[in-house]
Amino acid sequence: MAIALSKPDSEDGTGSPFAVRLDRVSKSFGRPGKQQLVLDDISLDVAPGEFVTLLGASGCGKSTLLNLTAGLDAASAGAISVPGGRPALMFQDHALFPWLTAGRNIELALRLRGVPKAERREEADRLLTLVRLSGAHDKRVHELSGGMRQRVALARALAQDSQLLLMDEPFAALDAITRDVLHEELTRIWNETGVSVLFVTHNVREAVRLAQRVILLTSRPGRIAHEWRVDIEQPRRIEDAEVSALSVEITERLREEIRRHGQQ
Ligand SMILES: Nc1ncnc2c1ncn2[C@@H]1O[C@H](COP(=O)(O)OP(=O)(O)OP(=O)(O)O)[C@@H](O)[C@H]1O
Ligand SMILES: [Mg+2]
Numbered sequence: 001m002a003i004a005l006s007k008p009d010s011e012d013g014t015g016s017p018f019a020v021r022l023d024r025v026s027k028s029f030g031r032p033g034k035q036q037l038v039l040d041d042i043s044l045d046v047a048p049g050e051f052v053t054l055l056g057a058s059g060c061g062k063s064t065l066l067n068l069t070a071g072l073d074a075a076s077a078g079a080i081s082v083p084g085g086r087p088a089l090m091f092q093d094h095a096l097f098p099w100l101t102a103g104r105n106i107e108l109a110l111r112l113r114g115v116p117k118a119e120r121r122e123e124a125d126r127l128l129t130l131v132r133l134s135g136a137h138d139k140r141v142h143e144l145s146g147g148m149r150q151r152v153a154l155a156r157a158l159a160q161d162s163q164l165l166l167m168d169e170p171f172a173a174l175d176a177i178t179r180d181v182l183h184e185e186l187t188r189i190w191n192e193t194g195v196s197v198l199f200v201t202h203n204v205r206e207a208v209r210l211a212q213r214v215i216l217l218t219s220r221p222g223r224i225a226h227e228w229r230v231d232i233e234q235p236r237r238i239e240d241a242e243v244s245a246l247s248v249e250i251t252e253r254l255r256e257e258i259r260r261h262g263q264q
Helices: 062-070 102-113 117-130 147-160 175-191 204-210 240-262
Strands: 020-029 038-044 051-055 077-080 088-090 164-168 196-201 213-218 226-228
Touching: 020 062, 038 062, 038 077, 038 196, 038 226, 051 204, 062 175, 062 196, 077 164, 088 147, 102 117, 102 226, 117 147, 147 175, 164 240, 175 226, 196 204, 204 240, 213 240
Parallel strands: 051 196, 051 213, 088 164, 164 196
Antiparallel strands: 020 038, 020 077, 213 226
């Protein structure tokens, strides 16, 4: 069972016009009577093959929104629909199993997907090559740099062969150069696989560097404040003039939101 790497025509094989749909989603935490509204009336579609970044101040509910989309928690109101099945997840922390090698971490995801044992090694190697880590199959997690670990985590997420990839600040702990390289890799892999991506960050330039669409959330509660289409040709660089110009505009708007909500 090989992973489909060809870009889908216009849809993802489900016949659905969206890879994920959030319809008037709200989320509160806390006990009844002492509830904190974290997300308020969020409606959002990500189209098949689309790359969307969600941007907002710390604590505005970005991770909560991703967790709801992943099915790790339930919305308090509204509906979330992911027609392609279970999304793949990637976090800031690689969350690899340290007692397994890079290759075995990926093979485990393949096993959970039901890939027969005889095919797993080859498939794991193919995914490691895709993230430019061929030869790292037998390396243990502690032998890998932070950037390499995130590559393995990306390969493991891709091993789920999901049509939707949810990423929660996956490069936030990396140095700027390594992050640059991984931005390039992610853009290339997104192009090659046709996967839909919902990527959370609080880094405005990263959001603009990667996305076709940037969505800004307000804070307390998180609501959609504004969205921008990013029509800058890929591959982009974080220091490109057009990326900078749009980042300045979005940062202004983000600052306004933070001021309005009385945060630092
Ligand atoms: N399981 C939970 N129980 C109670 N409160 C929670 C829970 N998860 C999140 N919260 C609260 O919801 C709010 C939003 O948290 P969330 O982690 O989604 O923010 P975020 O935008 O991802 O922030 P950051 O940029 O710092 O990662 C915070 O006030 C947080 O304390
Ligand atoms: Mg978060």
